[in-house]
Amino acid sequence: MILYKAEDALMCKVFLMTLPGAAQDWIHTLPSGSIIRFKELAYVFTKEYTSYRTIKKNPDHLYNFRKKSDKSLRDYIKRFKAEKANIAGCDDRITSSAFRTGLPAEHDLYHELTITSIQTLAEFYATVERYAL
Template structure:
């Protein structure tokens, strides 16, 4: 590991060795302009087999950030991270301004077909927005889609 972990991890984490069967996984690097909760979900999914190894979770997580975000680790007080839960909370707090705002079905009411827009482009734009809404009600979506069409 790098000197990053020596600055912030508790001695127990720093001294822990990875399991013999562990091989480094490929992770999407976190960039500070993305949703930190989404990054944590991706990381935890990739590390599912090791989720009970708190020390490993911390040490490997430090490798998933890059550039200025990696410099953030240097600002953490020495020995301030003693668990993955603590690391997760500190990480989310630091990058919370980039948290994705969940949209609801009523967001679709803002979508209307522009006069010069083709029907195909309107459908594509509507579907793109609908997909971003978790648990979108199809009946509402259908009704809103129709209301977004101009009356001839």
């Protein structure tokens, strides 16, 4: 609509029609006549709903993952893979390095992964899964 240089009033009305339930209810709580331009509406909407958006995680987030001492290796693998699935464009080397870093240094798999030269993530996961069995 900005591309076609639509009027602010029209842009506001069309925007309101795109809002689902709770956001639609919220918009009606604004004082009448308090929004004049679409830019103002965009600002108050963003201010209200910014905290609800999901924050994209970068690959470095995986380095915060640790194997819990009271949990199994299988649990760590499952949790790590699930977290890795939420990160787009994660390099294989970062993934394997972060996984190894999350293991306790005295863990046998940590030593295995440090010594073994693994080329692909598929090989890495195969080694980890084989070890977990």
